[in-house]
Amino acid sequence: MTNCIYVEYDKFIVILTLISNLKAPTHNFQKHQEIRIFAQRNKDCMSIQTHTTLQPAIVVASLKINNKWDGDLDITVSAEPMLKCLNGLDCTSFVKLTLEDSRLRIQPAMYTNDIFNTDDFSEIQTASLHHVIYQPTKLITDYSSVTVDQSNIFYCRNNLLETFKCIKAYAMSSKKQKKLQAILSSDASTLFIDLVALDISARLRLLEHELESDACIRLNSDQLNYLTKALALLLNSKLGPVEMSVGNQSQLVLTCQGICCELSQRDDFELIEQPIFGVAKKGWCVDSNWRLQQGLKQIVVTTRPSEDIVEIQMIDGQIHLLQLTEYASGSFHTDVIADKGATNGPAVVVNRDQLFSALACFNSYEKLKIHGLLSREERLLIRPSSNEDEFVMLAITEPLDVDHQV
Structure with a gap:
């Protein structure tokens, strides 16, 4: 009976990398990154499934068996040491998996097909042998397959x-x-x-x-x-x-x-609804996304993220970005288009990194409509001029407790 399987290296390492990003509910969880590997007799595919207790996803995959396989395989192994073994192999096209005693042996291999022999693989000798400990899979398990909604x-x-x-x-x-x-x-x-x-x-x-x-x-x-x-x-x-x-x-x-x-979707999800905005038609200003992002980049922060805040104020038709805390400095001014007759507004303080991430959600060449700079609001609302259905909102904090002049 054949006790070895040849599978593609590139696909195998992608599968294990996806699994390695999963997490167990607790650090001492016994099935941490445990995966099930199984293949039926005379079938040309090896299946891989993750344990259902791993979060936040279920990963299942099939790998083509490239040689004749006449045995049955149903084992559980830890994904992390197997991934380390694959990363330790030299660049190769195939991986040879061999069951020996209580270990799964991993070797690099290459395909040496010729006209007289259609299933010929050559193992590549390495300085060290790569082994992963496995155990037989129990009949009752917590593994699950994935069903794809073909309509969407x-x-x-x-x-x-x-x-x-x-x-x-x-x-x-x-x-x-x-x-x-x-x-x-x-x-x-x-x-x-x-x-x-x-x-x-x-x-x-x-x-x-x-x-x-x-x-x-x-x-x-x-x-x-x-x-x-x-x-x-x-x-x-x-x-x-x-x-x-x-x-x-x-x-x-x-x-x-x-x-x-x-x-x-988790069963314990507490449903939170999108807030309903009551935004006045007036009180908007329009500016270039690129100019706003460049202005935020001019502000240098030299300490903890909690100090990474910026004060924004509309004065005489300009947006002024100021950072005058003890740990940061910088300023930026840009002409904007505002509602007629309303070109001055209160000082508005927001998290600079949060504001930059909000602006980055839109194309840099967009003209952005901003609400919250010309009246006292609890939030700063930003929409792209090209699509009224989209928006980002971030909370406004208290004004900076510093004396400065613009």
């Missing part, structure tokens, strides 16, 4: 990844991340993502796409972070097209060449 599938592009990176950066700027929610929803032919937290809020367009059913998926900050990492890894792997499936079953699934990452 669309291709993921690099521009979608850049949007998710901007959204994640803005979400991570929140000081209330534990209660933050990212909500994927659909409206007609558009897929949106809403961010809801105590100090920030946003609605951004992900893409234009016809959906068979309404999408409604709520993710926490850990799930949003993992989704962005997984999407980046799959797109950069060049394994093939990356697809996303969303639907009304509170599940989001990334798929790529037999690799599936499923993120589900």
